[in-house]
Amino acid sequence: MSFINLKDKVVQVKIVYYGPGRGGKTTNLEYINRTYRKQILSEMVSLKTHGDRTLFFDFLPFDMGQIKGYHIKIQLYTVPGQVKYNATRKLVLRGVDGIVFVADAMEKQREKNIRSLNQLHENLQSYNESIFKIPLVMQYNKVDLKEHGIPILPIEVLQKDLNSRLQVPYFEASALTGYNVAATLKKIISSTVVSIQKKLL
Amino acid sequence: MNYGIVSQEQLEQIDVMLTEKLIKLGVDCVMIIDMAGNIITARDNGESKYDVYSFAALAAGNFATVDAMAKLVGEQEFSLLFHKGQDSNIHFSKIDDELLLISMFGKDISLGFLRLNVVDAIEKIRKIWNKKQ
Numbered sequence: 001m002s003f004i005n006l007k008d009k010v011v012q013v014k015i016v017y018y019g020p021g022r023g024g025k026t027t028n029l030e031y032i033n034r035t036y037r038k039q040i041l042s043e044m045v046s047l048k049t050h051g052d053r054t055l056f057f058d059f060l061p062f063d064m065g066q067i068k069g070y071h072i073k074i075q076l077y078t079v080p081g082q083v084k085y086n087a088t089r090k091l092v093l094r095g096v097d098g099i100v101f102v103a104d105a106m107e108k109q110r111e112k113n114i115r116s117l118n119q120l121h122e123n124l125q126s127y128n129e130s131i132f133k134i135p136l137v138m139q140y141n142k143v144d145l146k147e148h149g150i151p152i153l154p155i156e157v158l159q160k161d162l163n164s165r166l167q168v169p170y171f172e173a174s175a176l177t178g179y180n181v182a183a184t185l186k187k188i189i190s191s192t193v194v195s196i197q198k199k200l201l
Numbered sequence: 202m203n204y205g206i207v208s209q210e211q212l213e214q215i216d217v218m219l220t221e222k223l224i225k226l227g228v229d230c231v232m233i234i235d236m237a238g239n240i241i242t243a244r245d246n247g248e249s250k251y252d253v254y255s256f257a258a259l260a261a262g263n264f265a266t267v268d269a270m271a272k273l274v275g276e277q278e279f280s281l282l283f284h285k286g287q288d289s290n291i292h293f294s295k296i297d298d299e300l301l302l303i304s305m306f307g308k309d310i311s312l313g314f315l316r317l318n319v320v321d322a323i324e325k326i327r328k329i330w331n332k333k334q
Binding site for chain 2: 059091
């Protein structure tokens with residue numbers, strides 16, 4: 001749940017990047033951190049293993065300016081993608097306002113995407129949230145690999161696997177090159193802010 | 202407890218109380234955060250320059266982890282969570298299922314004295330919070 005401070009006129013919004021391991025969640029945040037450095041006042045926090053895998057979460061806060069006199073503070077989190085870390089994944093989801101599901105478009109990751117999305121559904125249920133109600137954006141990451149001859153799932157297959165029932169906005173993206181990273185972020189911020197406004201009215 | 206929106210008046214009362222009870226005692230920085238890592242309020246002595254937003258995210262994660270560990274060993278909770286450093290210390294205290302009070306303090310205050318005051322502060326926070334519901 002977002003926290004709204006009426007005294008200081010600050011709204012804190014929690015957005016979580018979720019998805020299978022090595023899918024590019026941290027890379028999304030790293031790109032945002034590099035590109036929007038001016039708006040980001042603090043350092044990105046990464047809790048990772050020696051092998052550079054996310055252990056607990058990455059955290060990146062930034063200011064989005066004002067809406068109707070309220071400062072919007074966006075807090076971006078990633079979850080650890082590795083299967084064994086579901087307990088910590090669940091902890092990060094606590095109080096989430098919006099989710100970006102970063103799917104790995106590589107053909108061999110097809111099953112992992114589906115499993116991860118199913119687990120997101122379960123994890124949200126444990127907080128009495130619904131995957132069908134929470135602001136969600138799909139990102140089909142790593143589309144740049146096609147140029148390197150690596151088999152990529154066609155967009156129709158990804159849509160059918162992951163988005164046929166959810167019907168949420170989606171983007172093909174490359175977190176490494178930055179392609180559609182900002183577009184994904186903008187979309188989830190606008191959906192989330194609109195959803196918070198609706199809850200308040 | 203509906204902690205999503207707190208009235209300006211409630212927050213002001215809490216801020217005054219935190220300053221009176223803890224900052225004047227010599228605590229460097231005190232904050233109330235929720236379990237999602239949002240800051241409800243933060244007060245400091247004017248000298249400490251902590252990155253409170255990152256701190257809140259990490260503190261919520263830390264507390265949640267310790268809480269999960271407690272459950273694994275069959276405990277309801279580990280009620281005392283305290284980190285001791287060379288010059289500064291951090292004390293975590295649960296206000297309720299959603300909120301945490303975190304105090305950062307130096308070596309001039311004893312842990313026992315701080316805890317007594319924290320217990321008192323939490324009692325007062327609960328009272329202020331429950332007023333208008």
